[in-house]
Amino acid sequence: MSIRDEVRKMKEDAPFLAASPAAVRDRALKLIQEKLSAHADRIFAANADDLKAADEGGVSPAVKKRLKFDGGKLSDCLAGIDQLLKLPDPLQKVTLSRELDEGLTLTRITCPIGVIGVIFEARPDALIQISSLCIKSGNCAVLKGGKETKYTNRILFSLIHEAVVEAGIPGNCYIQAEQHSEIDELLACHNEVDLLIPRGSNAFVQHIMDNTKIPVMGHADGICHIYVDRDADQEMAIPVIVDAKTQYTAACNAVETLLVHREIAEEFLPKLQKELQKNGVRLRGTAEVCGIISAEPLDPEEYVEYLDLIASVKLVGGVDEAVEHINRFGSHHTDSILTENDETAERFLQMVDSAGVYRNCSTRFADGFRYGFGAEVGISTGKIHARGPVGLEGLVTYKYRLIGDGHIVGDYASGRKAFHFRDLTS
Amino acid sequence: MSIRDEVRKMKEDAPFLAASPAAVRDRALKLIQEKLSAHADRIFAANADDLKAADEGGVSPAVKKRLKFDGGKLSDCLAGIDQLLKLPDPLQKVTLSRELDEGLTLTRITCPIGVIGVIFEARPDALIQISSLCIKSGNCAVLKGGKETKYTNRILFSLIHEAVVEAGIPGNCYIQAEQHSEIDELLACHNEVDLLIPRGSNAFVQHIMDNTKIPVMGHADGICHIYVDRDADQEMAIPVIVDAKTQYTAACNAVETLLVHREIAEEFLPKLQKELQKNGVRLRGTAEVCGIISAEPLDPEEYVEYLDLIASVKLVGGVDEAVEHINRFGSHHTDSILTENDETAERFLQMVDSAGVYRNCSTRFADGFRYGFGAEVGISTGKIHARGPVGLEGLVTYKYRLIGDGHIVGDYASGRKAFHFRDLTS
Numbered sequence: 001m002s003i004r005d006e007v008r009k010m011k012e013d014a015p016f017l018a019a020s021p022a023a024v025r026d027r028a029l030k031l032i033q034e035k036l037s038a039h040a041d042r043i044f045a046a047n048a049d050d051l052k053a054a055d056e057g058g059v060s061p062a063v064k065k066r067l068k069f070d071g072g073k074l075s076d077c078l079a080g081i082d083q084l085l086k087l088p089d090p091l092q093k094v095t096l097s098r099e100l101d102e103g104l105t106l107t108r109i110t111c112p113i114g115v116i117g118v119i120f121e122a123r124p125d126a127l128i129q130i131s132s133l134c135i136k137s138g139n140c141a142v143l144k145g146g147k148e149t150k151y152t153n154r155i156l157f158s159l160i161h162e163a164v165v166e167a168g169i170p171g172n173c174y175i176q177a178e179q180h181s182e183i184d185e186l187l188a189c190h191n192e193v194d195l196l197i198p199r200g201s202n203a204f205v206q207h208i209m210d211n212t213k214i215p216v217m218g219h220a221d222g223i224c225h226i227y228v229d230r231d232a233d234q235e236m237a238i239p240v241i242v243d244a245k246t247q248y249t250a251a252c253n254a255v256e257t258l259l260v261h262r263e264i265a266e267e268f269l270p271k272l273q274k275e276l277q278k279n280g281v282r283l284r285g286t287a288e289v290c291g292i293i294s295a296e297p298l299d300p301e302e303y304v305e306y307l308d309l310i311a312s313v314k315l316v317g318g319v320d321e322a323v324e325h326i327n328r329f330g331s332h333h334t335d336s337i338l339t340e341n342d343e344t345a346e347r348f349l350q351m352v353d354s355a356g357v358y359r360n361c362s363t364r365f366a367d368g369f370r371y372g373f374g375a376e377v378g379i380s381t382g383k384i385h386a387r388g389p390v391g392l393e394g395l396v397t398y399k400y401r402l403i404g405d406g407h408i409v410g411d412y413a414s415g416r417k418a419f420h421f422r423d424l425t426s
Numbered sequence: 427m428s429i430r431d432e433v434r435k436m437k438e439d440a441p442f443l444a445a446s447p448a449a450v451r452d453r454a455l456k457l458i459q460e461k462l463s464a465h466a467d468r469i470f471a472a473n474a475d476d477l478k479a480a481d482e483g484g485v486s487p488a489v490k491k492r493l494k495f496d497g498g499k500l501s502d503c504l505a506g507i508d509q510l511l512k513l514p515d516p517l518q519k520v521t522l523s524r525e526l527d528e529g530l531t532l533t534r535i536t537c538p539i540g541v542i543g544v545i546f547e548a549r550p551d552a553l554i555q556i557s558s559l560c561i562k563s564g565n566c567a568v569l570k571g572g573k574e575t576k577y578t579n580r581i582l583f584s585l586i587h588e589a590v591v592e593a594g595i596p597g598n599c600y601i602q603a604e605q606h607s608e609i610d611e612l613l614a615c616h617n618e619v620d621l622l623i624p625r626g627s628n629a630f631v632q633h634i635m636d637n638t639k640i641p642v643m644g645h646a647d648g649i650c651h652i653y654v655d656r657d658a659d660q661e662m663a664i665p666v667i668v669d670a671k672t673q674y675t676a677a678c679n680a681v682e683t684l685l686v687h688r689e690i691a692e693e694f695l696p697k698l699q700k701e702l703q704k705n706g707v708r709l710r711g712t713a714e715v716c717g718i719i720s721a722e723p724l725d726p727e728e729y730v731e732y733l734d735l736i737a738s739v740k741l742v743g744g745v746d747e748a749v750e751h752i753n754r755f756g757s758h759h760t761d762s763i764l765t766e767n768d769e770t771a772e773r774f775l776q777m778v779d780s781a782g783v784y785r786n787c788s789t790r791f792a793d794g795f796r797y798g799f800g801a802e803v804g805i806s807t808g809k810i811h812a813r814g815p816v817g818l819e820g821l822v823t824y825k826y827r828l829i830g831d832g833h834i835v836g837d838y839a840s841g842r843k844a845f846h847f848r849d850l851t852s
Contacts, residue, residue: 012753015753015777018776019776019777098798100796100798104791106797106798113810195809209639215641215808236831239832239834240832240834242834243835244834247836247839248835324438327437327438347445350441350445352441353440355826356825356826356828357825358830359829360829361828361829361831361834362830362835365526365828365835366826370835371532371826372532383621384621384641384810384823385811387824399783399814400782400797400814401782401783401785402783402784402791402792403785403786404784404785404786404787405787406662406666406787407786407791408668408669408670408673409670409674409791419798421798
């Protein structure tokens, strides 16, 4: 069956999942935990096949590391589902309740988005996390993982699908796409798919955004900044920068550009460089920076996402110049100010137009798990709908219910009746 | 100056507007009220010029009616601003506050979307409403009204701009586009413009959606349904249907398709037709419907938005078939069930995938003013971000603030520290 035919059936069944009680969705999550535990050996055997194919295909060590699915990763996944089970149902929450007039009551109630397409990297744990989030939030999903995880994902998905059906959710609500060609098919299904969440390289996410009419949630770039203010605690600044740059360089929330207040540059830059060098980090600096420390030259208009042990360094005259730089050259992901000055910090937090605005901590905290969301389906640098790490709340929308007793607009347009707008406590 | 240059400057000034106190934005609204009142004669004179041009250009009476701006419309606009002034500030609201660990606090705070482009029909009151909503919500705006309102909009915008600047908001935050060619320029500004809100014909909105990378909020179609259940109060049903169809046929929330339970069709359809005929409404029916009443034949796959005194009629076997029809042929705008049966109603309200799901009332209530939002900038049939009538809440997003004291992720990754996720009451 084609992807389009499958998503059509999914769309038809989506309202049944939307109306399912929380107990049914939680039951599916519990069954997933049980099945993953019971069939751990089969999963690890399938994963060994993927790893063997990776070796034969000459896959990079970084990809292999993400690909490997062992007991430790399984128990992290089970713990993640535990966290989701503890979270309250994100559906059927009344977020507005208002009597418009006698006998005419408006309520706004959360509901699932509907059908979501998630295209993600070659990580078996990602399949489990994303499926779990979609189940808990009552969304149908088309799941497309990296081809390198083919065997592992096949067994994981079949267990998840079994669990879902056993819990009483229609089987059409979740499908796995295995072929890369199916992505293009999916991009054309704008009448059936409500949201796409692509994860992966910038070029890939940009390709998705440019080739579909379906709303896309995610981020193409992660150019994060740390601004070291004149009033920074310099002893605190150095480990924060080292963490943000080196703790996991391939992450979108790793810092790429350091902005340093001109007045402290001569004192601070040599200390910073010494510590970063110890951690294998090379610096690229503006001409002014290269006058203080020996750094590689930086093209003043070229501030990029390195995803590597390299950072750009530039001097600024104060917080306003830092904000201007970040809003112009950043990617609206996560940016941090290091300062002991409350007024300067407040200005930065207010004026920087990013999903995460931090003070005195590492940009690496930008993550659904670290925010206490249980897991994340991705990080959004868009400002429409969900921003930052996207957990359950980002996977729901709402609808307005209006309950009357034969109420007609003509009575209000003619002045025979008038609205009184009385908010009800729910 | 080109639109692109203007929106670049707007983008730079947007953080200043975002950080402005509520008092500044409310002051701008009060100054708008004062200036509109003080210069009413100039506004009416400009409107007379537009009306004269409309007569010469052979504009339709419906357009002329919307174009006319008189004392009544002015006082409605002033009252609308009064309502907005009474609403609380939608910005700087803390919607989540959580201590992740000792000294590391996460807060989620509402903030404006940024730069919004609104393209709207030839109605001077729309310019005032949309500007007021953007000012109250701290958003910059590019405003493009219908060309037929050129003279009126020019004076209205100059007064609004004066008020904004006098209140202390940067003048770059609001511009008016007057040329149709500027719309295409605006569509290309995806680095500067955060959201587009087009209003107007389906074809126009679809054109916008197909030709920009900027997120678009709005609706292309408004195919609304009323389902008359077996357990409907038939006496109540008829005036509700007459209102939904005839109270304002050109509105997107007017009903277009009537679904009637097969078991009551023989009794109900003749009564319905009689009342609708009195109101000038023609019916198009399926073969089955034409077997009961004399109606024009309806192609079973052709359920369209008439925006006229015509309605489609189809029989269904019950609520599930009604839901299936609505989810398949509708536009996810607003749909109403008429029934006295609570269980049937609940099923409909749960399963219909529309922004508005109503019981025992007219679809024409789908409107920001009637929901008590003060005004609306448009109605969204999308499910991402805002759904239904979009007032102040739909014009804000949020950002996450994380405040630490030198916190680094390495400590948590290594297990030296652990998150405790304690929600704080704010």
